[in-house]
Amino acid sequence: MAEKEKLVPWSFTRRDVGTDDVQIAIDWSGICHSDIHTGRNEWGEINFPLVPGHEIVGRVTAVGGNVSRFAVGQRVGVGVYVDSCRTCENCLAGMSNYCREGMTGTFDALERDGKSITKGGYSNGIVVDQGYVVSVADSLDPAATAPLMCAGITLYSPLKEWGAGPGKKVGIIGLGGLGHMGVKFASALGAQVTVFSHSESKRADALGMGADDFIVTTDGKVFETHKKQFDLIINTVSAPIDLNDYLELIALDGTLVMVGLAPEPYPIKAFSMLAQRRRIAGSMIGPVGQLQEMLDFAARHNIGSDIEVIKAEEINEAWDRVVDSDVRYRFVIDASSF
Numbered sequence: 363m364a365e366k367e368k369l370v371p372w373s374f375t376r377r378d379v380g381t382d383d384v385q386i387a388i389d390w391s392g393i394c395h396s397d398i399h400t401g402r403n404e405w406g407e408i409n410f411p412l413v414p415g416h417e418i419v420g421r422v423t424a425v426g427g428n429v430s431r432f433a434v435g436q437r438v439g440v441g442v443y444v445d446s447c448r449t450c451e452n453c454l455a456g457m458s459n460y461c462r463e464g465m466t467g468t469f470d471a472l473e474r475d476g477k478s479i480t481k482g483g484y485s486n487g488i489v490v491d492q493g494y495v496v497s498v499a500d501s502l503d504p505a506a507t508a509p510l511m512c513a514g515i516t517l518y519s520p521l522k523e524w525g526a527g528p529g530k531k532v533g534i535i536g537l538g539g540l541g542h543m544g545v546k547f548a549s550a551l552g553a554q555v556t557v558f559s560h561s562e563s564k565r566a567d568a569l570g571m572g573a574d575d576f577i578v579t580t581d582g583k584v585f586e587t588h589k590k591q592f593d594l595i596i597n598t599v600s601a602p603i604d605l606n607d608y609l610e611l612i613a614l615d616g617t618l619v620m621v622g623l624a625p626e627p628y629p630i631k632a633f634s635m636l637a638q639r640r641r642i643a644g645s646m647i648g649p650v651g652q653l654q655e656m657l658d659f660a661a662r663h664n665i666g667s668d669i670e671v672i673k674a675e676e677i678n679e680a681w682d683r684v685v686d687s688d689v690r691y692r693f694v695i696d697a698s699s700f
Contacts, residue, residue: 368678369401369414369484369677369678369681371674371700372411372413374413374481376481376487376488376489377478377489378489379424379425379426379489380426380489380491381426381427381428381429382426382428382429382491382492382493383425383426383429383489383490383491383492384422384424384425384426384429384432384438384489384490384491384492384495385422385423385424385425385487385488385489386418386420386421386422386423386438386440386487386488386489386490386495387420387421387422387423387486387487388418388419388420388483388485388486388487388488388697388700389419389420389421389504389505389696389697389698390418390419390420390504390505390507390508390694390695390696390697391415391417391418391419391482391483391484391485391508391694391695391697392415392417392418392483392508392509392511392512392513392667392669392692392693392694392695393415393417393677393680393681393684393692393693393694393695394416394417394509394512394513394539395539395600395684395685396416396512396623397414397415397416397469397482397484397681398681398684398685399623400412400414400469400470401414401681408470409470409472409479412469412470412481413469413481413482413484413485414469414470414482414483414484415468415469415482415483415484415485415695416440416441416442416443416467416468416469416482416483416511416512417441417483417508417509417510417511417512417513417694418439418440418441418468418482418483418488418508418511419437419438419439419498419504419505419507419508419511420437420438420439420487420488420697421435421436421437421438422434422435422436422438423487425492426492428492429492431492431497432492432495432497436497437497437498437499437500437504438495438496438497438498439495439496439497439498439507439508439510439511439653439657440468440483440488440490440494440495440496440511441468441494441496441511441512441515441647441650441653442459442465442467442468442511442512442515442647443458443459443465443466443467443468443471443494443647444466444467444468444480444490444491444494445465445466445473445474445491445494446458446459446461446463446464446465446466447461447462447463447474448493450462450463456649456651457649458649458650459646459647459648459649459650460646460649466480467480468480468482468483469481469482469483470482483697484674484677484695484700485697485700486697486698486700493650494650496650496653496654496657497654497657498657499657499658499661501661501664502657502660502661502666503666505669505671505694505696506666506667506668506669506694507657507660507666507667508667508669508694509539509543509667509669509692509694510543510656510657510660510665510666510667511653512647513539513540513543513667513692514543514547514656514660514665514667515647515648515652515653515656516540516543516621516645516646516647516648517534517540517541517543517544517547517548517596517598517621518543518547518648518652518656518659519645519647519648519652519656520594520596520619520621520643520645521544521547521548521551521553521594521596522551522652523645524593524594524617524619524643525593525594526547526548526551526553526594527551527552527553528552528553530553530554530593530594531553531554531556531591531592531593531594531613532544532548532553532554532555532556532592532593532594532595532596533555533556533557533558533592533594533595533596533608533611534548534555534556534557534558534573534595534596534598535558535595535596535597535598535599535603535608535622536558536559536597536598536599536622537557537559537561537564537567537568537691538598538599538687538691539667539684539689539691539692540598540621540622541557541598541599542567542568542571542667542668542691543667544596544598545557545568545571545572545573546571546572546665547656547659547665548572549571549572549573549574550572550659550663550665553594554574554575555572555573555574555575556573556574556575556576556577556588556592557573557575557576557577558577558579558595558608559576559577559578559579560578560579560580561578562578564576565578567668567690571668579607582607585607585608585610585611588611589610589611590610590611590612590613590614590638591611591613592611592612592613592616593612593613593616593617594616594617594619595608595611595612595616595617595618595619596618596619596621597618597619597620597621597622598621598622599622599624600622600623600624600625601624602624602625602626602628603628605618605628605629605630605634605642606629606630606631606634609630609631609634609635609640609642610634610637612638612640613638614638614639615638615639615640615641616638616640616641617640617641617642617643618640618641618642618643619642619643619644619645620642620643620644620645621644621645621646630642667691667692667694668690668691668692669691669692669693669694670689670690670692670693670694671693671694671695671696672693672694672695672696673695673696673699674695674696674699674700675699677695680693
C-alpha cells in the first residue's frame, strides 16, 4: 500500500534463502490493530510502499545449509520481529524482544544490513532467519494460531512473568483481540479470572472462554465492591480509562500491567500506588523462546484465537471493522487469496 491509500495488490521479490534462513509459504496471516495504525500513518515515519502483517503461519518450502531445526513441509510461525542485534545484554539473556538496539520488526523496519525494509505477512511467502522462526504443532488449528504470534504472546508473557496460576486472582481489562487471549491463557494456567468490560453483551463469551467472573464497569460501584482483591490486572485496551480505579482493585504487592497502546498518557494518583505497595508495569510481546513455549502450551491445552477468516479483497473492510470493534475477536487472512 502507498501512503493514505487503501491496500491494493503489489508484486515484489523476497531475498534469496541464505545459509541460516527458512523460506515459508504463508497460509494464514492475522490482522493486528498495529497493522492499521502503521498503514494509516498514525505513528509516523512509515516506509511506503508498505506490506503489513506479523501474525504468520505457514509451511517451510526451503532451508539454508546451516538450518537443522526446521524441515521442508513443517508448519511454522513468525511473530512480531525477525531479527535483533544478537550481541547486547538483553539478546544474550534470551530477551531479544527487548534488544537494546531495537528489534527488527517483521514489517516496516530497517533490516540489519542498513538498506532493506522488512515486508510482512500480507503476502504469500517470506524468508526469515531460523532464530526467529517457531514450530507450530499440527494439532493446532493453523488459522486460529496465527493471532497467537502477537495477541497470544502479548498476554501469555505477562501472565507468566507475574505468576498467574492456582491461587491467584487475575483481572483482564477488555475482551477484544488481546483480552480474549488473556482469558484463555490465564484460565489454562489455573488462575481465577475476571473480565472487566463496558459491554454486557460479551459476558457469555467471556465465561465460555474460561472466565470465572464478568464485571461491567459502567457501574462505578463495582470498583468499591472489589477493592484490594486482585494479584494481577492486565490492561489490554487502547482507549482512555481511569487507571486509578483499577489500581484500587489490586491487593498488597499486586501489579497492573499495561499491554494496550493508549494514545494519551494516563494520570496516576500516587496514593493509589502507595496504599498497597502496588506496581504498574509494561510488557511487550515476548522473546522467541517464550513464543515457542506459548505455542507448546497452546497445543497441550487446545488454545486458539476466536477468528473470522477473510480473503485478501476484504482486508480494507476488515480494517474498518477492527477500528469499529466489530470483530469477535480477530481477523485472519487466507493467504491463498493473495
